[in-house]
Amino acid sequence: DTAVSQTPKYLVTQMGNDKSIKCEQNLGHDTMYWYKQDSKKFLKIMFSYNNKELIINETVPNRFSPKSPDKAHLNLHINSLELGDSAVYFCASKRVPGGSYTEAFFGQGTRLTVV
Amino acid sequence: QKEVEQNSGPLSVPEGAIASLNCTYSDRGSQSFFWYRQYSGKSPELIMSIYSNGDKEDGRFTAQLNKASQYVSLLIRDSQPSDSATYLCAPGGGKLIFGTGTRLQVFP
Numbered sequence: 001d002t003a004v005s006q007t008p009k010y011l012v013t014q015m016g017n018d019k020s021i022k023c024e025q026n027l028g029h030d031t032m033y034w035y036k037q038d039s040k041k042f043l044k045i046m047f048s049y050n051n052k053e054l055i056i057n058e059t060v061p062n063r064f065s066p067k068s069p070d071k072a073h074l075n076l077h078i079n080s081l082e083l084g085d086s087a088v089y090f091c092a093s094k095r096v097p098g099g100s101y102t103e104a105f106f107g108q109g110t111r112l113t114v115v
Numbered sequence: 116q117k118e119v120e121q122n123s124g125p126l127s128v129p130e131g132a133i134a135s136l137n138c139t140y141s142d143r144g145s146q147s148f149f150w151y152r153q154y155s156g157k158s159p160e161l162i163m164s165i166y167s168n169g170d171k172e173d174g175r176f177t178a179q180l181n182k183a184s185q186y187v188s189l190l191i192r193d194s195q196p197s198d199s200a201t202y203l204c205a206p207g208g209g210k211l212i213f214g215t216g217t218r219l220q221v222f223p
């Protein structure tokens with residue numbers, strides 16, 4: 001069983017379209033994250049949800065909107081896609097009540113290409 | 116100052132050598148650190164965690180933490196070509212901010 005799963009794995013779309021990426025974890029974790037990894041490989045945090053509540057919202061265009069229907073799911077919706085949105089997007093989850101001592105688990109990534 | 120800083124590399128070492136990867140952080144309250152390895156095209160995976168000052172060894176990997184200097188390092192002994200990857204450090208806690216990562220290349 002995959003601990004953190006993202007769909008789709010690959011996404012090719014045209015500029016201006018709206019798309020969603022889904023993430024689900026079956027680890028019972030209470031905190032989930034979205035990261036963007038560009039061609040320079042920097043893993044930049046975008047959002048974090050704890051028990052369905054948004055706790056981290058980094059400087060990200062408001063075209064990006066996260067949605068957490070329950071603590072096992074965190075989806076990312078992107079409106080009006082731009083060329084600069086092309087990147088690999090990673091979802092991760094972690095158990096935060098463990099304090100500083102718990103590791104994060106990552107999904108396999110979604111490679112988004114905007115043409 | 117960035118929250119977590121790493122030398123982006125690439126760090127090139129010959130097979131069998133010791134690779135030394137470094138990370139500095141700004142939050143003095145950080146209690147623990149995690150080292151993740153990311154192969155090209157794959158997702159990050161945990162390889163080491165350290166919570167106390169000093170050294171922690173696990174096989175060929177040794178993590179070193181110095182909270183006074185706000186410095187954490189990862190040593191890889193007897194480096195193998197299969198160790199070629201990007202290594203990311205992150206303080207523990209809920210925010211989960213990563214350094215820029217250091218790309219390690221181990222050549223035969």
